[in-house]
Amino acid sequence: MPPAVPFAVPYAVNATSMPHSTVWDDIENVAATGTRGLGLWERKLAGVSDPEVAHRMRAAGISATFCVPAVNCVLPSQIDPPGAPQDILARRDLICASIERLAAFTPEVVTIAPGASGDPDNPAGPLDAVLEVLPAIADTAAACGVRIGLELLARRRGSAVPSMHELVDVVDTVGRDNVGIMFSVFHSWSEPGLQEDLRRYASRINSVQVCDIRDPERCAFDRELPGKGRGVAPEIMATLIEAGYRGWWELEIFSDDGTYGTVLPDSYWAMPPKRFLLQAREAFDRTHAAALDILANREGRRTRRP
Template sequence: MTTDEAVGQRIDAALDVPSGSPARMDTPRPGDPRLARLSLNQKTVDGWSLREAVDGCVAAGLPAIGTWREPVAEVGVETAARWIRDAGLRVSSVCRGGFFTGAGDLSRSERHDDNRRALDEAATLGAPCLVLVPGGLPAGDRDLRAARDRAAAAVEALVPHALEVGVRLAIEPMHPIFAADRGVVSTLAQALDIAEPLPAEAVGVVVDTFHVWWEPGVEDQIARAGGRIASYQVCEWITPLPPDALLSRGMMGDGHIDFAHLTSLVTAAGYTGDVEVEIFNADVWAAPGRDVVETLARRYVELVEPHL
């Protein structure tokens, strides 16, 4: 059997998840230079513990992981940092801080203190940034502008601590379908309006393909962001949307987003950091974690990496 035939058999044997369609290419192996900037956001393999996610990254040859505070807290931040360090991985981001607008159970002062703790955790993990979800509207509140102003003030109040611990605050604009319950900052333009008056080393933005692919003028806004791009996250916009819109992120290539275009824009803006795959999807979560990681690695090297 020739090498080409052997590779063909491996491709034929692999199925992408969650679609079940045959893989369009062979799975990149550990050491493949195309994986050098690929990070597994922990939420993509929601059924895995932190230990399993770290081991899964190593087995697949992924050099980075995006951690979430809750599974890190289950083992303790010092233990988590040691596991990740000993595995030879880097942390691309910590999810998540924010929720500044007054919605939820915590008071604004309690939320401020919690975000300070999140910055400390990110520093211990060696993460370059803490992803901030702005927060939604409190019950009965209809004033989006005022809520956005509260989020801006809360980010500004965290700047001294961010500078002290050396972790960047990364504001994540969220698609408008989440404006009421999660993200009153709906566009990259709005996120940059909040970030730009503040020190660039302390405050940046997240470019998440799921949230910004639709935005009018996104080309100009990514160029405007330039060095303020603190994180680039990729996943797909799929239709029809599931009943829970939060779980509507799909595997790259299964939906409508032009990853070549957006990735080229982020690259032209000067971003050289890790690229996180972050997927919230019940069918992805139900699939074996190894299959998920192999699928996302294939889709990444096909659709994203050539444009970095």
């Protein structure tokens, strides 16, 4: 049976968390674990019928949440698929075509990112190139009735736009109402002043991806389930709820099994997907409950003040 969690908690899983399963497997496995949201990954839609995917999702009661284009970084990235173009305008055109395709699934957002180099000493750039093409991407999305979640990537991963206030500046420069911020626990947990930034900019966040942080991280693709490892997710979620976030909480786990060059002995990617999803759901449930406890304790401290 699915875990006993209130249906009102909008929990989803991104398909990038199960890189070796098909979209058909994802729909079946996500539904079997009582999850009601799936972030589609366009790379899994190669050679399949989009109307049939949409039909099966509706039949299973699953909404499309944070959908990922095949090429989702404006700047060239270490996670690009083989053969991805390096030219910025060519990448813009691919992203726009992906948005037009993914719009058929009525996603909560289509998620794109400025880009990250993987090296904090040599961050991705130039930012001017990102600013040049984002308006056309946003306008394509608006024409399709789609919102963009512009992902805040980590400074420690060589992000082109490493802080919340800098990403807000980018969004403001683009000047399109359908562009908001995708916040990732993984990418921002260690940023100075994070709690204050979440309170200040919560209204700009339209999507949140959750996981937790290994201690130590053994490679660049070594995420932990929410509430485990460093256990930073509950407090971050509590602050987002307190600041007014009411959208989907979408799990995204990268856990290298050799796909990116490191064979982690306890890789979640190497597990049977349904077992992984059950563990993930249970971890999220505990983390969400812990976040609510943190909120209650904060409220209790406030009411006890003279």
